[in-house]
Amino acid sequence: MMMSTIMMMITLIIASMMMLLNMIISKKLIQDREKSSPFECGFDPKSSSRTPFSLKFFLIAVIFLIFDIEIALLLPMIPTMIMSNINQWMLTSITFLLILIMGLYHEWNQGALNWTK
Template identity: 40%
Template sequence: MLRPYIPVLILLVLSVAQAIGMVVLSQVLSPGRATKSKSSPYESGMTPLGNTRERFSVKFYVVAILFIVFDVETVFLLPWAVQARALGWGGFAVVGIFVFILTVGLIYEWKKGALEWD
């Protein structure tokens, strides 16, 4: 009864073993000499300039959210484009409403100045 699940169990065991093996190998093979630049919390090892708690403008986050929204729109439109003929006019109407709502949102954000980087 459990015979069909044996490949899944094997895959699970191999995945866990690979993850554990990669962690162990990275600890064993990595050089352990800590230097001042390696211990620094910055990527390039340069001394930081200014305050590290600097606040970002809200517009930065608004643009990031807008990017995600329109990226997700693309994810929804690609499967529709593949099956457009099979879905017919009903599918076209639904996607048209979807795109219209997103276009109205984009125009609103544009008029509010959310895309301006002054």
């Protein structure tokens, strides 16, 4: 009991010393405009809120996010193949891949993947 209390006190003292040392060493300027100003997605909050925004860039970002989520859903398919019934796994995998391919075809058909125009 006494040993754990001593260890707790030593840990508390070391943590307090490290926090005090960090406060002494760190350089904080109150007048630093960049750090004290709010950050809103790269836009200056003091300017007009009606600045033009590239819709094409937004669509590319959304499509990238969708493909990123699709990859995250595809990655666990191989390890689950070992633990599940092969026929059920094959049916589920083919259905999932067909849905993804149909979505890709729809995006391609609508021209969402053509961002050069």
